[in-house]
Amino acid sequence: MTMTTAVPTFDTASIRADFPILHQARPGKPPLAFLDSAASSQKPQAVIDTLTGYYAETNANIHRGVYDLSERATHAFEQVRRQTAQFLNAASPREIVFVRNTTEAINLVAQAWGRANLQPGDLIVFSTMEHHSNIVPWQLIAEQTGARLGFIGVTGDGRLDLDSFDALMAQEPKLVAITQVSNALGTVNPVKDLAAKAHAAGAVVLVDGAQSVPHMPVDVQDLDCDFLAFSGHKMLGPMGAGVLYGKKALLDTMPPYMGGGSMIRKVTLEKTTWADVPARFEAGTPSVGDVIGFGVALTYLDSIGMANIWQHEMELGGYMLDALRDVPGLHLIGPQDMTDRAGVASFIMDGVHPHDVAAILDEDNVAVRAGHHCAQPVLSALGVHSTTRASVYLYNTQDDVDRLAASLRRAYGIFHPSDR
């Protein structure tokens, strides 16, 4: 007799039970419908317990502490480096640099790689749909080195303009920085193809994975990107732990980003030689407890499976787009269907400012974000100043989306009483 393994169904109820914040009561309000995970995710009890457990039982500074606590903290910290490498299918744990967040990871590359490699007139390319954290660091290093900036355009429905990408590749850029998923629009970009084209043009490729790594399977060897930046706090981990993945051959050639402890081999008053990677890029005491908590977040995500999470978000994202289409006066910004699109919906409402939409939703305990989402260039390109954005994650349900749609109708009704 053969054993058959049932395909595990996506059990949102049991997932939600692991997230205490979702069950927090707010006086006079219905339960929380949290639709702002693109800004920061909520944390499961296992991650929260790990943080208190770390400080109660393991806390000590890592590396070179010749005593039990420090050895255990060091082991736990380095174990997460191995786990992260596995999670991304990186070739080696030495390719994993712990930072605070995506922003720090991109600044690290811009400064450490950029100062060593960029000459006046060199071209840095990024897209119009980048988050400010994948724009401003390149502007800064361009100012410092005399490098030029080139911008991949977007189409009216919020996709990359691939013709402008090809035209830029013909100019042989030194670096191409591109987001895998747009935080403002939800667009999923074909970064594997783009990386291949960029490499053919001689460029180094950085992928902003802040909105992709938490939601879909990401394999750095398959993508063949040179750098991947993402934040732990958007994927169930604590704030304070993020990751820069970099190919070791590239990291090896880069000078340090910050100077200090842990990143040296030998220091005299005149001269310092650098530690090997990744320690070279981890000056000072890292967020040890946060990194260990991040490891538990990875374990949690793995236990459910990134492919299952992505499928759940695709289904719920499609349900959300359908629900939004039925709301009067609502206009979706960005891709209009779920093709190459994540569970992020940015929209405007006739006659109601996005900030007011979000405030009315908050009255109904529906949490969304309003504003420019740190992506002013792409909103300007699409002719809007700000939007309201709802984003789903593994713990969201159709009920959350129904609550969103009902509250949006209420918002429209408040500002258009005669249409009721």
Added chain:
Amino acid sequence: MNDATDSIYREIILEHYKNPKNRGTLDPADFTYEDVNPLCGDEVRIDVRVADGKVSEIRFSGRGCAVSQASASILTEMVEGQSLEDVKSIGKEELFDEIGIPISPARVKCALLGLKVLKAGLYGLDHASDELEDI
């Protein structure tokens, strides 16, 4: 689903948002000032004409949420005809009283943007945000 009395979206805000008083610009004006609330991108510009030490004409323009635009509209009604000295002494509580609805901490910056812009213009300041953080 929601008790309407805890909502900021009551008649006075909605009415001033849809039918603002003193909306527009003045050219020439005795002083003009504009500023943004960088958090949500609200923009307010205020143009003022002064005669006999009083606000003789005032217009506001800009874009943003209902709270910021309605508050600016209410403010222009408050100060029209007042002496500049009286306008300088207007505090946030006076404006909140005029609005007449509890303003939650999250919306205070929206509600006060017009007053910040007006005062910065009155004082001829380069930048409203630092000097008038607490109005």
